[in-house]
Amino acid sequence: MDTHQTSLSPQSPTHAQRLDRLAELAVRVGLNLAPGQELVMTAPVEALPLARRITEQAYRAGASLVTTILGDDEMALARYRHASEDSFDTAPGWLFDGMAEAFRRGAARLAIVGDNPTLLAGEDAERVARANRARSIAYRPALELITATAINWSLVASATPAWAVTVFPDLPAEAALARLWDAIFAASRVDEADPVGAWAAHNARLMEKRTMLNARRYAALRFRGPGTDLTVGLADGHAWMGGLSTAKNGITGNPNIPTEEVFTTPHRTVTEGVVSATKPLSYQGTLIRDIRVRFEAGRITEAQASTGQAVLERMIGTDEGARMLGEVALVPNSNPISRSGLLFFNTLFDENAASHIALGQAYSKCFLDQNLDAAALDAAGANRSLIHVDWMIGSAETDVDGIDATGIAEPLMRAGEWVK
Amino acid sequence: MDTHQTSLSPQSPTHAQRLDRLAELAVRVGLNLAPGQELVMTAPVEALPLARRITEQAYRAGASLVTTILGDDEMALARYRHASEDSFDTAPGWLFDGMAEAFRRGAARLAIVGDNPTLLAGEDAERVARANRARSIAYRPALELITATAINWSLVASATPAWAVTVFPDLPAEAALARLWDAIFAASRVDEADPVGAWAAHNARLMEKRTMLNARRYAALRFRGPGTDLTVGLADGHAWMGGLSTAKNGITGNPNIPTEEVFTTPHRTVTEGVVSATKPLSYQGTLIRDIRVRFEAGRITEAQASTGQAVLERMIGTDEGARMLGEVALVPNSNPISRSGLLFFNTLFDENAASHIALGQAYSKCFLDQNLDAAALDAAGANRSLIHVDWMIGSAETDVDGIDATGIAEPLMRAGEWVK
Ligand SMILES: [Zn+2]
Ligand SMILES: [Zn+2]
Ligand SMILES: [Zn+2]
Ligand SMILES: [Zn+2]
Structure with a gap:
């Protein structure tokens, strides 16, 4: 046709x-x-x-x-x-x-x-x-x-x-x-015959992945790909979210349109390794290209970019939490936004084209216990910062393993796609 | 030319x-x-x-x-x-x-x-x-x-x-x-050779009238014209304002651009007589035409309009102060806005085409003592309301007298123009 x-x-x-x-x-x-x-x-x-x-x-x-x-x-x-x-x-x-x-x-x-x-x-x-x-x-x-x-x-x-x-x-x-x-x-699934119905089906698929990941109770995720070997520790008692979200006022909606991710809160002191961005990052009016960063004990200790390095350094210098992780998200490479092949220069779209991490503030809702106070969030490893900046680290060449508390790895994604 | x-x-x-x-x-x-x-x-x-x-x-x-x-x-x-x-x-x-x-x-x-x-x-x-x-x-x-x-x-x-x-x-x-x-x-005097200078000269002319009126200490003003014979009592200790205004933060500016009026606070219980609007009033999206109102002891006791009467009645029914006066203003008929012959359907312009009164909230700054509290303002006769609606009662056929505390009248305006 x-x-x-x-x-x-x-x-x-x-x-x-x-x-x-x-x-x-x-x-x-x-x-x-x-x-x-x-x-x-x-x-x-x-x-x-x-x-x-x-x-x-x-x-x-x-x-x-x-x-x-x-x-x-x-x-x-x-x-x-x-x-x-x-x-x-x-x-x-x-x-x-x-x-x-x-x-x-x-x-x-x-x-x-x-x-x-x-x-x-x-x-x-x-x-x-x-x-x-x-x-x-x-x-x-x-x-x-x-x-x-x-x-x-x-x-x-x-x-x-x-x-x-x-x-x-x-x-x-x-x-x-x-x-x-x-x-x-x-x-945004506007062109589907029944957009509201299409969103219901999409939310159900995201819920399936959330449920699977929440059942596994991984201690960490390991990302491998060109220029990347990064182990992201997950916060104690973390919960995976994605798609529908129920606010404390009791209303359930989709905080992002579009959205393709499932995500949770990393432990701010546990991430180790090197990671290379797979897309440019548009941050407050500047494009930062080819970000390459080293994490040690959760903190960025080296940060490079081919363009926008000064802005990158200022960003991670905003406060102590700006150089630690507040989010990790898994996105299959085959989704509609990724398949469009476009770089949108906008996080709402680009974060949904690839698995990603975010520097800065964690989402306190990404915990099994939704009522943790600031001290409990801190003890669980949730990060705090004035910023929350997502950047893309997944591609068709990215493998992701889930690592349990005993150190055993099992494959979650291969070549950018869910293993099951 | x-x-x-x-x-x-x-x-x-x-x-x-x-x-x-x-x-x-x-x-x-x-x-x-x-x-x-x-x-x-x-x-x-x-x-x-x-x-x-x-x-x-x-x-x-x-x-x-x-x-x-x-x-x-x-x-x-x-x-x-x-x-x-x-x-x-x-x-x-x-x-x-x-x-x-x-x-x-x-x-x-x-x-x-x-x-x-x-x-x-x-x-x-x-x-x-x-x-x-x-x-x-x-x-x-x-x-x-x-x-x-x-x-x-x-x-x-x-x-x-x-x-x-x-x-x-x-x-x-x-x-x-x-x-x-x-x-x-x-x-707005934008087309003058030196707009800022033109405003300085204009403000000086308005100051001259303010100073003259403040020196007279009138007890009331009497407006006469077609359909109008209205005596507006002035608040105790009232002060005439117009043009430049000094805010309590010490900054002196022009609250209205354009402006052609000098104005003060009436005593809310003293106005008597009948008054006919000389221009339609545009109030919150509705045009009210041919307003004709009777005041007794400061309050509107009869109100008519050829169109928009329901809106007029709702307006004066907003609260108790909405049917009493909060402002009286003198504007010569010969000023540039009046001479344009336009009805702007906007108070910022139309109030400057003619002498006018306002229903509702008084300006607390229109007093010799700038620091009166709510009780003192009330005692002096200042009105309070949720609304402040100016409407035009002056024209080329309007005469205005100033009436002193002993009841003696002296001519202020004749046929819409200042007597001196
Ligand atoms: Zn995300
Ligand atoms: Zn994010
Ligand atoms: Zn006025
Ligand atoms: Zn006014």
């Missing part, structure tokens, strides 16, 4: 219909918004069409109020171009405190991602780092409610012009935007 | 240059933003080009951080179209509380106005009233910091498509937008 013809057939949904379906997925599958629940949404201003659809879908689902904070790249750039040198440690704490208060009052949280991956690439790295650090500190109370899944929250993507030309640098701007939308709709 | 030719001459500023000048006026004249001061800006999303220029000007002036909350009419409408009936008493208190906190931490406040005057005209009036009441209550802590001028704040306008076609219903959309921009730039 000619796929091109299919996409032009009268049955093909229009862009507006696909936007509506994505909006419906965001509200009903991603958030599973409860009737009467308030919604706090953030979005780049270029994502206004999707944000409007989501607003409508949220009200249809019974939202008591939808409040959207629109961000603008040009305003962000104006700061770096025109603000005084001593101003870069300021952050809108009043806004983030307000968002945390909304979450405490029961609001759900949706973020539309569509960032220009290279927005800040030309700006002064020291200023960018200072501004991000101030922002991270100010955002921490709100972020902790999110990482602890106090509330139902979700991420969904909108294509934006600057992002599209980064992903498709050889296409004219309009074609690039259309192609990025196609990729987002496909990865 | 042919004005058309002038506007096409090589010396004419481009639209981008005029936007920049308006942005500079907003930051330097309106806010007089202090180096290191944070700025909280609100704007309709259609005003993004002006908001971006203001952001740049604010950073150039030394802003530590500019945070902009963009509003979207379509999202506002989606609520009325799709939300459940029981949701309309909800407001984003978390956001308004956050803004109040920003003000307490020293932030300045700029609002870009550009509302569609008839946005909510087709929506259920009861829902609109409930939503606005909830919003007013939630916004009260932030608004009180503004009305008490705890901080420097200012309003400035951006033309927007929906507003423009309301003002120029007979023009094509693009021409209407261009004409509204011309009117905004002219009224």
Whole structure:
């Protein structure tokens, strides 16, 4: 069958219909918004069409109020171009405190991602780092409610012009935007006959892997591939998550659309070995390429990159926890995002193309006991940091073993695919 | 001289240059933003080009951080179209509380106005009233910091498509937008050779009238014109304001761009007589025409309108203070906004075309003693309400007398113009 013809057939949904379906997925599958629940949404201003659809879908689902904070790249750039040198440690704490208060009052949280991956690439790295650090500190109370899944929250993507030309640098701007939308709709299962049903089936498959891994109680995972021989210790009492997540407010949704990973919390002091990234990392406007890192007793002791090394070093220098692991995730190489062959320059997509690790803050929900306090999380090995940065270490050449408490290894993935 | 030719001459500023000048006026004249001061800006999303220029000007002036909350009419409408009936008493208190906190931490406040005057005209009036009441209550802590001028704040306008076609219903959309921009730039003194200097001269003229009126210590003002014979009692210890205002943080700026009025606080129980509006009132998306009201002992006892009477009645029914006066203002009929002959459907402009009164909340700064507490303000006659709605009662046929404590009247304005 000619796929091109299919996409032009009268049955093909229009862009507006696909936007509506994505909006419906965001509200009903991603958030599973409860009737009467308030919604706090953030979005780049270029994502206004999707944000409007989501607003409508949220009200249809019974939202008591939808409040959207629109961000603008040009305003962000104006700061770096025109603000005084001593101003870069300021952050809108009043806004983030307000968002945390909304979450405490029961609001759900949706973020539309569509960032220009290279927005800040030309700006002064020291200023960018200072501004991000101030922002991270100010955002921490709100972020902790999110990482602890106090509330139902979700991420969904909108294509934006600057992002599209980064992903498709050889296409004219309009074609690039259309192609990025196609990729987002496909990865988000919008083009399936029954998108909501397709998500139910997908969530069931992820649940199968979670259940298997949780039953094994591995002490560590070992990743091997080109430039990689890394043993990641797992936290005591860790639990594997992925797909559906039940927030402490009792609502079960999909925090990421799309998502292909199962993931858990490493023990922050146990990781050993070397690891090479299999994709470039887009971090706060800069592309970091060919990351190669050595871990000793859980801490990064050597870090190299072919481009963006200064940004990488600043990133891992954010705080003590920034050079230790907060997440390890398994993703089969054969999934739709991986098969697209695209580098999205966006973690929401790229982390789902490959197995990955994250530096920084751990998810406290990735434990059998969901009610561990800070001291207990610390004792179990959970990491703490202002950052949480995923980077991709899996590929079609990656093998993963699970290692039990007695040191016996069993194969989990071979050549990037699940063994069973 | 042919004005058309002038506007096409090589010396004419481009639209981008005029936007920049308006942005500079907003930051330097309106806010007089202090180096290191944070700025909280609100704007309709259609005003993004002006908001971006203001952001740049604010950073150039030394802003530590500019945070902009963009509003979207379509999202506002989606609520009325799709939300459940029981949701309309909800407001984003978390956001308004956050803004109040920003003000307490020293932030300045700029609002870009550009509302569609008839946005909510087709929506259920009861829902609109409930939503606005909830919003007013939630916004009260932030608004009180503004009305008490705890901080420097200012309003400035951006033309927007929906507003423009309301003002120029007979023009094509693009021409209407261009004409509204011309009117905004002219009224805001952007087109003067030296806009900042022009504002200094204008502020000096307003100061002259304030000083004269403050010296007279009138007990009341009497307005006479077609359908109007209204005596407005003035609050004990009232002070006339207008043009420049010094906030409690010590910063002197222009809270309104444009502004042509001098104004003070009436005594809420002393106004007597009948008054007919001289312009339609655009209130929360509805146009109220031909307002005619009777005051007895300060309270509205009869209220009529040829259209929008239900909205008028809901407005004055908001709370006890909504049917009493919080402001009286004198504006000569010959000023540039009045001479434009336009009805802007926006208070920032229309109140400056004519002498006016406002129902609702009084400005506590309009007193000789700037530090009166709530009880003292109450005793002096200052009104309290969730609303503050200006409406125009002056015209070229309006005479105004000042009445002293012994009942002696002296002419202040004749046929809409200052007597001296
Ligand atoms: Zn992950
Ligand atoms: Zn992660
Ligand atoms: Zn006024
Ligand atoms: Zn007023």
